[in-house]
Amino acid sequence: MWSVDGHLEDILAAVRPLDPIELHLADAQGCVLVEDVTVPVALPPFDNSSMDGYAVRVADVQGATEEFPAVLTVVGDIAAGGAAPPSVGPGEAARIMTGAPLPPGAEAVVPVEWTDGGTGGGAAVAMLPAGRAPQGAGGEVRVHRPASAGAHVRARGSDVSAGDLALARGTVLGAPQIGLLAAIGRGTVRVRPRPRVVVLSTGSELVQPGEALGEGQIYDSNSFALAAAAREAGAIAYRVGAVTDDADILRATIEDQLVRADLVVTTGGVSVGAYDVVKEALSDVGADGADGSGDGGDSVASGSGVDFRTLAMQPGKPQGFGTVGPDHTPLLALPGNPVSSYVSFELFVRPVVRTLMGMAEIHRPRARARLAADAPLRSPEGRRQFLRGAYDPGAGTVAPVGGAGSHLVAALAHADCLIVVPEADTSVAPGDEVEVVLLG
Structure with a gap:
């Protein structure tokens, strides 16, 4: 098995920040400055x-x-x-x-x-x-x-004087920063753009919300949750409707989406089942082009390679990572269970999005808290477990929300953190100190 940390390190080693571009102020919100901005005229310019x-x-x-x-x-x-x-x-x-x-x-x-x-x-x-x-x-x-x-x-210059540093490189442009840039007369600014993230679900059983459910069907919640998570991370998210369990259709869909993707995220089809379509479609895509010596075409396979792994974590054991297409677009393949996919996004995809943006801080903040529970938490030996929790910063405590099942999406909706149980621990008693990953 791969460790959680080893998998993340492998992913981040292959990802580089996007190239800077010049954007109009209206399009630069949420982007990261790549240059210092100095004040050309005093603000205010007159008494x-x-x-x-x-x-x-x-x-x-x-x-x-x-x-x-x-x-x-x-x-x-x-x-x-x-x-x-x-x-x-x-x-x-x-x-x-x-x-x-x-x-x-x-x-x-x-x-x-x-x-x-x-x-x-x-x-x-x-x-x-x-x-x-x-x-x-x-x-x-x-x-x-x-x-x-x-x-x-x-007074003239009582806010800033000509020649002052208005904003330093690395600044994330929020509303106040955009306002300052406009106030000093900057119409455009050089930034790393927000990455374009394409999210797609796989599964013939998936139906779009608002449609009627047939026998054995469920609603596609993953693509909506992950697209929302990508936007929260700072990306421009494109959600693709659920793709049926057909490897050729999946490959064609990904190929069509590459024109607007800096990152592709799939959910479902990465385990060992007979219909795990993502694994079937992409596990061999690098065979004829990984070294750049292929035919040079625009197929998903050209210059690509996706590795499917088993991680020592719960939920989220099956994972995939690699690149697809002629531009070596990163692809992360996440499990299909709702909690597994979301936890995997927070641990692996969010840091990639933030790295592409050139952010200094790419991980969610973490804290230490005492476990407030009626009974010990159980965890499988040798796996890092991530449980949904409700964090009380004032009391310095965290309480579990719902059970450990990776399908319990309702519990996830009421959680504001993940409780981390290390690989070596099989039980955490009430009152014990634990690490929590803060969400939102």
């Missing part, structure tokens, strides 16, 4: 108001109170994105909108709530449309409170 109010000189409102307000002449309105603002001289103020540039001569902004709202002149600040030219000169405003220099002003 601007953080409030709707009045731009004033500090000396003109010093000592202002409700009883003795500072009375200032309104010289105009300043809108965000408007024309050049008027200068503010002694005894003057300018109406200003949030985001509008601080006018020459002004040193602070007093919120409109600190004033009587102004009299005469132009339209109210809140009603002034963006892009409107400065206007509304005339009238007065009474200011009831003093303001210090820079009050309610966003």
Whole structure:
């Protein structure tokens, strides 16, 4: 038998991150930067108001109170994105909108709530449309409170300055990072793309959800679960409908999918049964092309090789790994039982997806917890067992969810971790410390 660690090491040794490409910001979410991004212009690029109010000189409102307000002449309105603002001289103020540039001569902004709202002149600040030219000169405003220099002003470069490091290579681009890139004017960015993962189930007994079940048929849940897991890992997932137990059809289906695949994941048909179609279809695919000396065609067999193995683990004992097609696209063949396929995905496929993306962290986080159970957990000797569990980080405990059967998909849906029982342990008692793999 192969060990869990040995199988994973063998897989990762054969996988390399995808080549970088230039993507528009709208397409770069979830991708990993391959270059440092520096700030070309200061952010914000000019001093601007953080409030709707009045731009004033500090000396003109010093000592202002409700009883003795500072009375200032309104010289105009300043809108965000408007024309050049008027200068503010002694005894003057300018109406200003949030985001509008601080006018020459002004040193602070007093919120409109600190004033009587102004009299005469132009339209109210809140009603002034963006892009409107400065206007509304005339009238007065009474200011009831003093303001210090820079009050309610966003200073130029107070966020980032020109030349600063905005984002370092290796950063995963989420919504805030995309927003920062847009704010500093970057329309495109160089990243490793999200890998395209094709997921397909095998089995003549499989029916798509929403269709009526016939005698001996079950719904195809694996392809939906694994495609969702691939998206959670950061990939672009393509789910292929269930393929019947026919080796030729399976080979043709995989060949058709290679045009859009950076990774192929199959589920089912990898054991020793008479109808284990994946093993039958792919176990010999590398025979005439593994060294690149084949006919050079576009068949699945060209330049390929898939190895089927028995692993010392439960669930997920039968596994397959290799490459298919002329581009040596990685293929992982997972067992067909729902829990087996999902556990196998988390242990083997997810690290591959993250490696293709160039992620620094490719594994799920792990923790130590005390077992909260009514009875000992049993595990077969010589196999690493992964049991579904519910983890309580506050109490530092983990409780088993459901039984050990690899078909118990309902229990899997209520678990948030996997309880790991090492190969040398055949029993874990309540209160014993165990390792848990945190999911989600």
